[in-house]
Amino acid sequence: MSAADVAVPVGQAPHPVRSYLRFFTAELRLVFRRRRNLLLLAVTAIFPLVIGIALRLASPHPQGGNGSGVAFFNQLAGNGVFLTFIALSTLLILILPVVVAVVAGDSVAGEAGYGTLRYLLAVPAGRTRLLAIKFGVIVTFGLAATFIVSAVALVAGAALFPVGPVTLLSGTTVSLPDGLVRLLFVTLYVAAAMAALGAIGLAVSTMTEHAIGAIATVMILVVASEVVDNVPQLAAVGPYLPTHWWLSFDALLRVPVDTSTLLRGLLSFAVYTLLFCSFAWARFTSADVTS
Amino acid sequence: MTAISTSGLTKRFRGGQLAVDHIDLAVPDGSVYGFLGPNGSGKTTTIRMLLGLAFPTAGQAALLEVPMPAGATQVLHRVGSLVEGPAFYPFLTGSDNLARYDAADRTADPRTARARIEAALDRVGLLAAAKKRYRNYSLGMKQRLAIAAGLLRPRELIILDEPTNGLDPQGTREVRALIRQIAADGTTVFVSSHLLAEVEQICTHVGVMRTGKLVFQGPLPELRRTGAARVTVQTADPEAAVKVLTGLGLAEASGNDPTEASPGATPQVSALLGDASPEQVCAELVQAGIGVRGFAVTSPSLEDLFVGLTGEGFDVGG
Numbered sequence: 078m079s080a081a082d083v084a085v086p087v088g089q090a091p092h093p094v095r096s097y098l099r100f101f102t103a104e105l106r107l108v109f110r111r112r113r114n115l116l117l118l119a120v121t122a123i124f125p126l127v128i129g130i131a132l133r134l135a136s137p138h139p140q141g142g143n144g145s146g147v148a149f150f151n152q153l154a155g156n157g158v159f160l161t162f163i164a165l166s167t168l169l170i171l172i173l174p175v176v177v178a179v180v181a182g183d184s185v186a187g188e189a190g191y192g193t194l195r196y197l198l199a200v201p202a203g204r205t206r207l208l209a210i211k212f213g214v215i216v217t218f219g220l221a222a223t224f225i226v227s228a229v230a231l232v233a234g235a236a237l238f239p240v241g242p243v244t245l246l247s248g249t250t251v252s253l254p255d256g257l258v259r260l261l262f263v264t265l266y267v268a269a270a271m272a273a274l275g276a277i278g279l280a281v282s283t284m285t286e287h288a289i290g291a292i293a294t295v296m297i298l299v300v301a302s303e304v305v306d307n308v309p310q311l312a313a314v315g316p317y318l319p320t321h322w323w324l325s326f327d328a329l330l331r332v333p334v335d336t337s338t339l340l341r342g343l344l345s346f347a348v349y350t351l352l353f354c355s356f357a358w359a360r361f362t363s364a365d366v367t368s
Numbered sequence: 369m370t371a372i373s374t375s376g377l378t379k380r381f382r383g384g385q386l387a388v389d390h391i392d393l394a395v396p397d398g399s400v401y402g403f404l405g406p407n408g409s410g411k412t413t414t415i416r417m418l419l420g421l422a423f424p425t426a427g428q429a430a431l432l433e434v435p436m437p438a439g440a441t442q443v444l445h446r447v448g449s450l451v452e453g454p455a456f457y458p459f460l461t462g463s464d465n466l467a468r469y470d471a472a473d474r475t476a477d478p479r480t481a482r483a484r485i486e487a488a489l490d491r492v493g494l495l496a497a498a499k500k501r502y503r504n505y506s507l508g509m510k511q512r513l514a515i516a517a518g519l520l521r522p523r524e525l526i527i528l529d530e531p532t533n534g535l536d537p538q539g540t541r542e543v544r545a546l547i548r549q550i551a552a553d554g555t556t557v558f559v560s561s562h563l564l565a566e567v568e569q570i571c572t573h574v575g576v577m578r579t580g581k582l583v584f585q586g587p588l589p590e591l592r593r594t595g596a597a598r599v600t601v602q603t604a605d606p607e608a609a610v611k612v613l614t615g616l617g618l619a620e621a622s623g624n625d626p627t628e629a630s631p632g633a634t635p636q637v638s639a640l641l642g643d644a645s646p647e648q649v650c651a652e653l654v655q656a657g658i659g660v661r662g663f664a665v666t667s668p669s670l671e672d673l674f675v676g677l678t679g680e681g682f683d684v685g686g
Contacts, residue, residue: 087484087522088477096474103471111459192455196517199419199451201444202472365422 097210100202104214108180114218117176121222124172125164125230132160133237157234158243158256162330164230165223165267169323173226174299177219177271181278182291184211185361189286189368204362212279212354219271227264249332263326266342270323273346274299276353277319283361286368316341319349369397369433371525371556372418376427379413387413389580390427395558395573400551402567402588403560405577406678411560412452414577415529419449432524445475448518449527453534454510458503462494462513465502469517476521488516492546508539515546526550528559532566544570564674576677583677595668597641599649602634602662609637612656616644634661641665 091099108114185208188194197207234240243256251259277298282291302320305311315321322342328335372395379388388410395401405411416422418429420437429436434443456465466485470476476484489495492512497505505513511531518526528547532540547570551557561567567574574591576584584591599618603609606623613621621639641649646665653660668676 088480090475091477093474095478096476099478100471100474103468107457107460107468191457192453193457195416195419195421195451196449196455196469197472198421198440199444199447199449200469200472201420201441203441203474206474207472363423365416367416367422 097206100206101210101213104210105217108214108218109221114180117179118222118225121168121172121176122225122229124168125160125226126233128164128167129160129230129233129237132163155239156243156256157236157238157240158231158253158260160234160238161227161230161260162263162327164226165263165326166324168226169267169270170303173219173222173267173271174274174320175296176222177215177274178278178292178295178299180218181215181275182282182293182295183288184215184279185282185357186285186291187282187288189366190288192368194368195366198366205358208279208283208358208361212276212357215275215279216268216272219275220268223264223268223271227260231260245330245332246327247331251332259329263329266326266329266339267323269343269346273319273349273353276350276357280353280357280360283357283364316345319345321345370430371395371397371399372401372429372431372558373433374414374418374427374429377414377417377424377429378426379410379417379422380425386580388417388424391577391580391582392585393429393575393582394585395556395575397556398554399573400547400557400559400571402564402571402574403558403577404564404567404574404674404678405560405562407562409562409577409678410580411562411577412529415449415451415527415560418527419444419447419451421451441474445473445521446523447525447527448520448523449529450511450514450518450531451527451529453530454514456502456510456513459501461499461501462505462509462516463489463498465513466517466520470520473521484520488519489513491519491549492516493542507534508536508542511535511539511543512546515543519550523555525556525558528557530560530562532561532563540566564671568670576674578678591673592670595670595673597665597667598638599641599644599646600636600638600662600664600666601653601660602636603653603658603660604635605658606635606637608656609653609658610639612653612658613637613639613649616649616652618642618644618649 090096185194188197198204240253242250242252244250274295278291278295281294282288285291299320302318306315306318306321322345325338325342328338328342372393374391374393376390376392377388378386378390380386391414393414403411403414413422417424418431418436420440423437431439431443431447436443457468460468463485466488467481470481470485486495486498489498492515494509494512494516497509502510502513511534515528515531518528531547532543535543544566547557547559551570559567559571568588571588573587574584575582584594599613601609610621610623618639619642621637623635623637646663650660650663
């Protein structure tokens with residue numbers, strides 16, 4: 078063991094905002110470089126492609142869509158942009174929630190499982206600060222996954238189907254740029270839904286040191302919510318379920334935009350985010366770290 | 369100034385078990401403090417409370433005179449620590465793992481991070497393995513990487529929980545040398561161990577835990593002094609010898625007769641020497657006409673004292 082003969086410059090404490098950003102980017106890099114997470118993003122990228130190809134093969138004549146009854150599918154034949162909405166609504170059932178659940182469930186429980194949590198806190202990372210950064214990373218990852226779905230679906234849709242002015246669900250036709258702006262808002266809406274799910278995942282993650290258990294719990298919650306939401310007799314509780322408003326992004330595909338549905342959806346996400354982030358904070362700042 | 373001080377620090381687990389029972393630690397600045405006790409005596413729980421990882425049920429704790437856990441974010445960057453074994457991401461390299469912990473430190477300068485990480489790795493002899501994944505490290509390397517994490521910045525206090533756990537004798541020596549070096553730089557070192565022999569050579573102070581209680585605390589020589597010397601006399605006339613020893617004011621004078629167990633053996637008499645001089649005791653015995661066949665003064669080893677304080681075998685806190 079050789080002693081450090083040369084004096085090492087210690088430097089100065091950076092500006093708080095800078096240190097926050099440094100920690101955030103370090104955590105972000107860690108999450109986006111993990112092979113498991115990259116695999117998840119790859120899966121989300123492949124699905125829109127597969128859906129697009131399958132639909133193209135099913136309807137070889139773009140203009141001859143014969144009305145299958147599902148809202149987006151009729152439009153797809155006439156416009157590739159609709160592949161994005163089909164991909165988002167299909168992946169929202171399971172794939173996107175899984176992606177978010179994995180990263181969120183792992184966020185704190187994974188650190189506890191590895192034992193790195195006690196060292197992060199001894200650094201000291203600060204409990205509230207660590208939690209905030211973990212949530213930021215979850216939201217960013219959900220945002221990335223959602224945008225990957227939209228981007229891949231858009232490219233695949235453009236390659237496989239004709240692209241032009243977009244005929245919305247209300248029957249109105251808007252220009253392609255208008256349609257793309259709506260797509261951007263749809264993607265952001267879905268990302269907000271995933272952020273709310275991420276908050277639930279973060280809260281669950283603070284309660285265990287087994288990442289797999291946390292991930293499974295979040296998925297069970299998602300599936301249970303979807304099942305309850307589909308039971309007509311339980312319609313009264315529907316609007317309060319975490320998954321109820323996920324698919325309401327079709328409100329953006331009407332003229333005029335169905336703002337009341339949209340706002341209720343966003344309110345639901347905001348309430349879930351606030352509630353579960355508060356729970357996570359209360360739990361994480363008061364519990365002994367025993368791992 | 370005291371590097372670590374606690375008063376009445378107590379931790380009762382949810383199950384009701386009293387893990388740490390009103391301990392008053394006082395770790396002087398600049399000392400190498402050996403925190404000793406058998407496994408399960410409450411050492412790690414105490415360290416977790418000192419670092420703000422666990423919240424005390426009662427009592428206060430302060431690191432570098434900053435109250436914990438309230439002052440965690442103000443003081444912990446001046447404290448390096450190794451708690452219950454190393455913990456890193458197995459898929460990251462040694463230096464990436466250190467960079468991660470450094471990035472979490474809001475007071476660490478990112479511009480000097482690289483140099484500091486290299487210096488810390490160099491200090492523990494891991495510079496050559498810096499780019500190796502943690503997964504492929506040997507146990508000793510993992511332990512040393514954890515110490516390197518504690519040395520990322522100049523520290524006023526280093527808390528090492530069982531730093532030699534699982535190490536081979538060579539690794540143990542290396543860690544001991546490292547602790548000496550850290551202490552020589554003026555850093556206070558608080559090192560826990562269940563083996564006295566491991567820290568005896570480097571400590572200036574010791575605290576001994578037994579079932580959650582601090583049963584001894586003070587400079588190492590003071591612990592040695594508590595080991596009272598005994599005088600043992602071999603004589604054919606034990607009754608008379610006991611009388612003489614008691615007459616001289618020696619406590620606990622008593623004889624034992626080993627002839628029953630092994631015929632022909634010489635009976636023995638022993639007593640605590642106290643302040644008496646062995647020469648005088650011997651002379652008095654001879655003067656009283658007692659045939660002295662053997663005369664010995666024995667002091668218990670530090671290990672004996674330690675075992676005496678912590679209890680033999682498996683009577684750890686339950």
